[in-house]
Amino acid sequence: xxxxxxxxxxxxxxxxxxxxxxxxxxxxxxxxxxxxxxxxxxxxxxxxxxxxxxxxxxxxxxxxxxxxxxxxxxxxxxxxxxxxxxxxxxxxxxxxxxxxxxxxxxxxxxxxxxxxxxxxxxxxxxxxxxxxx
Amino acid sequence: xxxxxxxxxxxxxxxxxxxxxxxxxxxxxxxxxxxxxxxxxxxxxxxxxxxxxxxxxxxxxxxxxxxxxxxxxxxxxxxxxxxxxxxxxxxxxxxxxxxxxxxxxxxxxxxxxxxxxxxxxxxxxxxxxxxxxxxxxxxxxxxxxxxxxxxxxxxxx
Ligand code: SF4
Ligand code: SF4
Numbered sequence: 001x002x003x004x005x006x007x008x009x010x011x012x013x014x015x016x017x018x019x020x021x022x023x024x025x026x027x028x029x030x031x032x033x034x035x036x037x038x039x040x041x042x043x044x045x046x047x048x049x050x051x052x053x054x055x056x057x058x059x060x061x062x063x064x065x066x067x068x069x070x071x072x073x074x075x076x077x078x079x080x081x082x083x084x085x086x087x088x089x090x091x092x093x094x095x096x097x098x099x100x101x102x103x104x105x106x107x108x109x110x111x112x113x114x115x116x117x118x119x120x121x122x123x124x125x126x127x128x129x130x131x132x133x
Numbered sequence: 134x135x136x137x138x139x140x141x142x143x144x145x146x147x148x149x150x151x152x153x154x155x156x157x158x159x160x161x162x163x164x165x166x167x168x169x170x171x172x173x174x175x176x177x178x179x180x181x182x183x184x185x186x187x188x189x190x191x192x193x194x195x196x197x198x199x200x201x202x203x204x205x206x207x208x209x210x211x212x213x214x215x216x217x218x219x220x221x222x223x224x225x226x227x228x229x230x231x232x233x234x235x236x237x238x239x240x241x242x243x244x245x246x247x248x249x250x251x252x253x254x255x256x257x258x259x260x261x262x263x264x265x266x267x268x269x270x271x272x273x274x275x276x277x278x279x280x281x282x283x284x285x286x287x288x289x290x
Contacts, residue, residue, distance in 0.1 A: 074280060
């Protein structure tokens with residue numbers, strides 16, 4: 001290749017993404033969308049619409065998005081051109097119900113602030129604990 | 134190529150529609166045509182539909198409201214029914230609406246255009262074989278040339 005590409009398709013590292021949605025809110029074309037299911041967060045990248053602006057890579061707090069050295073993607077359907085990353089939600093320590101934030105967000109918070117006391121409880125269990133006091 | 138052309142009896146016809154693109158993809162398409170010339174594969178490029186069937190439809194742009202009126206009028210004037218064997222969508226705009234996907238002034242890409250056409254107009258556009266999305270903003274001439282070459286080779290057999 002004559003020129004090294006400075007723009008390219010974003011690649012999401014499923015090991016690093018914590019489903020915070022910063023990329024989705026920065027994306028000018030809404031190619032990145034965040035969907036919530038009961039026990040996970042689904043981050044979807046619609047490569048067909050993406051304009052390779054790299055705003056998402058800039059926004060990601062965990063550097064989960066890297067710009068690949070690949071610019072063109074050719075597909076036969078939009079389904080084929082979609083990239084999906086599933087991030088599991090954290091679970092309540094007491095009843096096991098899924099919480100609102102992902103397990104990786106909790107891990108990261110614990111890593112960054114070691115003496116932070118993260119309470120992993122769902123709303124119901126929090127109320128129960130307060131009432132039991 | 135002479136024998137192949139004789140076998141086919143005709144030259145593949147490309148219908149090229151600019152549905153309100155910024156001209157980025159259009160310029161890359163011209164560069165791709167130049168590159169295609171070097172392969173020796175012959176083809177005709179039309180910017181207006183005058184008959185009911187074309188081999189390849191190349192479309193750029195997110196289909197703006199203005200160009201929607203223009204394209205549907207062109208389709209009606211061509212008899213209301215247009216059949217293409219292959220549709221090649223160039224760029225993020227045609228593939229998914231691009232940065233204008235939810236603008237009031239565009240229909241948000243070729244797929245939504247087809248839906249609108251089915252609902253609003255009497256005109257019909259049928260893709261017989263394949264729809265190919267070439268993404269990028271703009272597309273790269275080499276990828277366009279490669280894709281068109283593959284299609285032309287399929288047509289030539
Ligand atoms: S590169 Fe730009 S358009 Fe593509 S997903 Fe990232 S922010 Fe969205
Ligand atoms: S890719 Fe980065 S910014 Fe986007 S949801 Fe995952 S962690 Fe957040």
